Amino acid sequence: MSPQIISLIFGGAARERCEALAAQKGAGLKACSYEGLAMLDVEAVRQDFPILERRVHGKPLVYLDNAATSQKPRQVIDALVRYYETYNANIHRGLHTLAEEATDAYEAVREKVVRFVRSPYGSESVVFVRNTTEAINLVANAWGRRFLQPDDEIVLSVMEHHSNLIPWQLIARERGARLRFIDIDEQGCLRRDQFRDLIGPKTKMVALAHASNVLGINPIAEVAALAHRQGALMLVDGAQSVPHVPTDVAALGCDFLAFSGHKMCGPTGVGVLWARPELLEAMDPFLGGGSMISRVTLEASTWNEVPHKFEAGTPNIAEVIGLGAAIDYLEGLGMENVRVHEKALTAYALERLGALRELTIYGPLDAEQRVGVVSFNYADVHPHDLAQVLDQYGVAIRAGHHCTQPLMRRLDVVATARASFYLYNTFAEVDVLVEALVEAKRFFALEEAPVIQGD
């Protein structure tokens, strides 16, 4: 996109033109091209999400907590119902028709994931897990226990979600390895000047979020190149990026990619660990049980081939199938189009929130460097109080430490409020957010009177 087009779409008049154009378009056509700029027909997209018809405290739901979990389109809900109503069976075991259909549907999703993350490998590179947290725990345990030696170093950053911190703390303690942390600058971006100091010959693993759930997008490819030069592996926490930007594991240069289905229109309880198959081969299993074995005796066992070696027990079959429907849905719209829409929304939110006096936005102020996440504090009003009042306006935001306590400490705040957007959010919803924030601040306004001492 040229800078002119960006400024065009971000301007108020252009926004109205885009929305008007989207409204005029024929039903069923949810993504189109306008002056070379791909965009979504948001109203058509919204029709796919039954929950968006809900009212909260008498107001239309304005769901801006997508970084926590996204809503689900009818297509995904239907896929779950269809599985349970017509071909529910356990997979990889039965010889009957239902078991075969369920197995086929489950395994077909692996192929969809391969395509979605542009894996240069086949389905052996895709392990289904419960969520991002489990994927990272799997690597920390199965890789760490096998390969980490005392004094080895694992490089993380101060902005990591607890799910990309605690598993490494646990395995580092067990193996006598050390954790090192990349700091952030005043903009809330990773400090590039520290990359070379921290990633050295002792580094065995670099694990970073592709996009922070509080701040912005990180330069993964640059870090991955440095890591590989030192013989280290690169794990990417894609929980906040895979749902929002086109993903290409080769372009990222990662060895492991972890992400969750529920943040990308899919059901809860399903996540993905994508990995280079040779790494999965070299690692020991994480969980033991059914499905992950080849030959079992009372004393010892051999393992099933990858990725099945890492899928012990009956998996979340329905949810994996639901994730497949979510991928179909997102690919039908086009991830580039999802990204363009969210970037425009984020830029508009940054502009409107940034215009409020006493509102502090955390992270880079350029929408290009963000997924649809905007964290902020407003005057002296505690984020929980903001969120409580916003809820009365039907606006759902997150308030708290966002499972990033070290980052909150680094930013010197106890908590932040966070609005996070997805493909069904509109510019009008950003306006509702801003209006509700202004009301909330008025409600809690600290008067100018001096503090009364004693009673």
Place this chain on the structure above:
Amino acid sequence: MAQFVEPDLDDLYRDLILDHYRHPRNKGSLAEATARSEGYNPLCGDEIEIELLMDDGVIEDIAFRGRGCSISQASGSMLTAAVKGRTRAEAMRLIEAFKRMMTDPGAEPAEELGDLEAFQGVAKFPVRVKCATLATHVLENGLGKD
């Protein structure tokens, strides 16, 4: 669709609570403290620290410091105001009555709660109960230390 009884925001943010949030009483620290206690709510990051000057089982002076939402900070202010000058036993009874009010929204609040009764509505907002009870936990802990 689940049907929720929708409590009014005014139940949560009573005027008295907002007044104590805007103008906290007993905020600061004591020159001479005989006991000090602090608490943290990991869910939302609210912090409260209470200092006590106890003399022969009586709370001669009390101060609190903290960071957090209006409910947590107002409860620090109102609670310290309520127990100043009281005996340890009276303060413990007050704490118990406050906890009961938070866990049983249907029950009539004990008379001795006085202004603290303003927090009754918080019980209708389960996620905020921990904000309201942080100060009582910290005070209880502090009274146990002296």
